[in-house]
Amino acid sequence: MLSLSEENHLKSIFHLSLNSDSGVSTNSIANNLNTKASSVTEMLKKLSEKSLIVYIKYHGAQLTELGRKTALKIIRKHRLWEVFLVEKLDFKWDEVHEIAEQLEHIQSEKLTNKLDKFLNFPTHDPHGDPIPNPAGFIKITPKLKLSDLGIGETGKFVGVKDSSSAFLKYLDKRKISLGCNIKVLHQEEFDQSLHIGLDDTNLTISVKSASNLYITKI
Amino acid sequence: MLSLSEENHLKSIFHLSLNSDSGVSTNSIANNLNTKASSVTEMLKKLSEKSLIVYIKYHGAQLTELGRKTALKIIRKHRLWEVFLVEKLDFKWDEVHEIAEQLEHIQSEKLTNKLDKFLNFPTHDPHGDPIPNPAGFIKITPKLKLSDLGIGETGKFVGVKDSSSAFLKYLDKRKISLGCNIKVLHQEEFDQSLHIGLDDTNLTISVKSASNLYITKI
DNA sequence: AAAATAATTTAGTCTTGCCTAAATTATTAT
DNA sequence: ATAATAATTTAGGCAAGACTAAATTATTTT
Ligand SMILES: [Mn+2]
Ligand SMILES: [Mn+2]
Ligand SMILES: [Mn+2]
Ligand SMILES: [Mn+2]
Numbered sequence: 055m056l057s058l059s060e061e062n063h064l065k066s067i068f069h070l071s072l073n074s075d076s077g078v079s080t081n082s083i084a085n086n087l088n089t090k091a092s093s094v095t096e097m098l099k100k101l102s103e104k105s106l107i108v109y110i111k112y113h114g115a116q117l118t119e120l121g122r123k124t125a126l127k128i129i130r131k132h133r134l135w136e137v138f139l140v141e142k143l144d145f146k147w148d149e150v151h152e153i154a155e156q157l158e159h160i161q162s163e164k165l166t167n168k169l170d171k172f173l174n175f176p177t178h179d180p181h182g183d184p185i186p187n188p189a190g191f192i193k194i195t196p197k198l199k200l201s202d203l204g205i206g207e208t209g210k211f212v213g214v215k216d217s218s219s220a221f222l223k224y225l226d227k228r229k230i231s232l233g234c235n236i237k238v239l240h241q242e243e244f245d246q247s248l249h250i251g252l253d254d255t256n257l258t259i260s261v262k263s264a265s266n267l268y269i270t271k272i
Numbered sequence: 273m274l275s276l277s278e279e280n281h282l283k284s285i286f287h288l289s290l291n292s293d294s295g296v297s298t299n300s301i302a303n304n305l306n307t308k309a310s311s312v313t314e315m316l317k318k319l320s321e322k323s324l325i326v327y328i329k330y331h332g333a334q335l336t337e338l339g340r341k342t343a344l345k346i347i348r349k350h351r352l353w354e355v356f357l358v359e360k361l362d363f364k365w366d367e368v369h370e371i372a373e374q375l376e377h378i379q380s381e382k383l384t385n386k387l388d389k390f391l392n393f394p395t396h397d398p399h400g401d402p403i404p405n406p407a408g409f410i411k412i413t414p415k416l417k418l419s420d421l422g423i424g425e426t427g428k429f430v431g432v433k434d435s436s437s438a439f440l441k442y443l444d445k446r447k448i449s450l451g452c453n454i455k456v457l458h459q460e461e462f463d464q465s466l467h468i469g470l471d472d473t474n475l476t477i478s479v480k481s482a483s484n485l486y487i488t489k490i
Numbered sequence: 491a492a493a494a495t496a497a498t499t500t501a502g503t504c505t506t507g508c509c510t511a512a513a514t515t516a517t518t519a520t
Numbered sequence: 521a522t523a524a525t526a527a528t529t530t531a532g533g534c535a536a537g538a539c540t541a542a543a544t545t546a547t548t549t550t
Pocket of ligand 4: 351354397398399401435
């Protein structure tokens, strides 16, 4: 049985290792968990001791197969609870992350699997992220950003990179919701902002926003 | 914000103070929480400091109004989650307590109230215990035990005193479930065991079991 | 009303998880 | 290749929550 802090460190290492194939740095974990590098170092030693990570001094941490499965089981719970909160309790997609951060630590495999069934075995959470299976297996697909599309191309909005409450509310306001089709109409010269077509309306979004929207080409 | 341990102590004091109007003893709390008296003493000082209890050295603890409301809000969450687990996820009534012990500490009033609504504002948990309202108000009704009934009297089974998994499974096996009517037919001389009528079947239960069944007279 | 026993508190430790400041190692710039 | 800078680890502490053993207070027995 892992402690709350151990679980959070594992999760953090998992998420950070998606954007870099070498070891995850002490500082990046500290930054991610709002803690200090020295605290992380101690935790890395402990996780290494438990064979959850490979830790080489001064060269960061990498999840072992066990560590990866363990992290994904926590992420599975997180995402299932997010689905529950949105689908069953009518929370908005920008309100659920904080609560799921707590719920993901509830220990009961039976609970997780019954919840999964109750929700009808969802494949993705409210932010478009895939839900790992009970064994901790996840299919990670390479992600295309809206900013990667060329003029005239159309994509389906399938996920967000930045899932901060602020960005999610920004999308709500512009009626950009998961599953909708977005066509790139034109790119502004001087600030690279994009004119896009959405259903029957057109609007303009910044490159920054565009690079936070995951899409699949149509 | 209270720590997990503080919340558990408050809850324990609340439950223990139902069977005694004077202060709740250090030892009884320690016993209830599977910890040691010395640990409890330290916690009592802290809770007293926070005005959640009145603590007089060597004379135990009593909840203040604030402490009582706080305890009841935790108990509200516990019981709502138990209803959720049984009604929505198809857990058996003997499986939910342990999980609810974890879920009761999730912090989000909004979540609690949305859960309440989702469950259609239940008044009692799966063990027949009343669910406090959002403000921490609860209606405590004096409880009659099956063993208090006279021969020939009938009662409706409305709650369990001992809600241990073992006792709940025992009741399941005998098809004694919440809401059913029980008629006391006869009492055995030599061991006080009771012959009872339940629907169309008769069965015999010990005094010990009978004193663990709460009923309302019909 | 003492004496014996039981309950409770205090004193002193331990572990976990966190911190700051100092030392060490890695990386980058010259 | 060396020097400067940045990242990381180590050393030393602190608070929370637990424990054991010893001291103190309450309760029960004689
Ligand atoms: Mn989330
Ligand atoms: Mn999510
Ligand atoms: Mn319970
Ligand atoms: Mn219950």
